[in-house]
Structures are given as structure tokens and as C-alpha cells.
Amino acid sequence: MSPEARKEIREYLLRGDYGEIAKLASSNKGVLGHLISLTYDKADIICWRAIEAVGRLSGGMRMSQAKDALERVLTMMRDESGGNPWSGPELLGEIILNNADRFEHYISILASFHEEEIFTAGILRALSRLAGPAYKEVLPYRELAFIYLHHKDPSIKGNALLVLKALKDDTYAASIRELLPDKAEFVFYNGGHLVKKTIGETAEETLRAVNSQKF
DSSP, X not given: OOHHHHHHHHHHHHHTOHHHHHHHHHHOTTHHHHHHHTOSXXXXXXXXXXXXXXXXXXXXXXXXXXXXXXXXXXXXXXTTTSOOOTXXXXXXXXXXXXXXXXXXXXXXHHHTTXXXXXXXXXXXXXXXXXXXXXXXXXXXXXXXXHHTTTOSSHHHHHHHHHHHHHHTOOTTHHHHHTTTTOOOEEEEEETTEEEEEEHHHHHHHHHHHHHHTTO
């Protein structure tokens, strides 16, 4: 891919202009690979918008193309290609999210990587995103989220809360309530932006979501 095309992609990501990225991808086969190459620095908003762009692109692909993209990410996560992308779970999640009717069965494969700690927070974040279109498929993983509610890493703990918030399931309400005083902070991507919240704030929001289902 030319330096000019790379510069264009970066500018589109900074603007959140996924339509222009899709146009570029229709005439340049290297766009998807370049987007994936931008997903290594999670402190950079470009990383997260590139992840979102990969998912959006996959939603407009033929079944075989989208599956190839999904398998490409899985291969990297398995380290079969010499790479081990920290953002693999989020990439996989966004591809499934944008092809929920075609790839729901991959949710179990996504979750199977949870014990690899570099992937844990990303898997939980992906599950929280998938809880909307694939609620029944994600619901069995509420116990997985519960397991990580008291993890030492605020990012893992916070994303576990986001899963339970998205599911609006009150099974572990007592454990969620225990986290209300927790002032540790974590950062997550939401609505095109990076958001910082404390565990306590997220626990409170989760309890509100859970309680809303009772009425």
C-alpha cells in the first residue's frame, strides 16, 4: 500500500469517516491488512477506530471474505503467523458483531482464549458488545464475567462489569455491589471515543441496568 493511501486511512480514522474507508477498500485490497496493523497501541484512539473499521468492512463483505478476515485474526491470536495481536479479541468481536447472523458460533471460540491474560480484557469487552445482537449466545458467559469481577487488573475487572451491564442479569448483583467503593480507573472505547471511569462508577451503572429489568 502506498504512503499516500496509509495517510488517507489515518485521516479518515481521525475523522471517524468509515464510509470513505469502505470506498477505499473497494479498490484497494490492502486496506483491511493495514487497518489490522494499526490495532496494536490501545492507548491510541486510532487503534480503536481501526478495530471498528475492520468490523464495519467485514459487514459489507461476502460470506467467504468475511470468514477469511475472521480466520486471519484467529490465526494471529493462535500465533500461527508469528504475530500475537493484543487487539485480536476486539477485532474478532467486531467482525462477529457485524455478521451476527452468520458467525454467532464463533463466540465460544472467542471466549476460549480468556485464560491468556493479554486477551482477557479484550474478550470481556467483545462479549459486552455482542450481548446486544447475540444475547442468548453471550448469556452463558455471565459466570466468566463473574470470575473476573475481583481481578487485580482494573481493565479486566471493569470490562467484566460491562458484560454484566450489557446482559442486565441480576445473578451476581451482590458481588457487583461490593465494588461500589472501588476507585480504580479503567479506559474503554465507546461511541467512537476513549472513556475513563472508576470501577465503582461502572458498578453503579451496572446495578442500575440490572434493576431496570425488574420493572
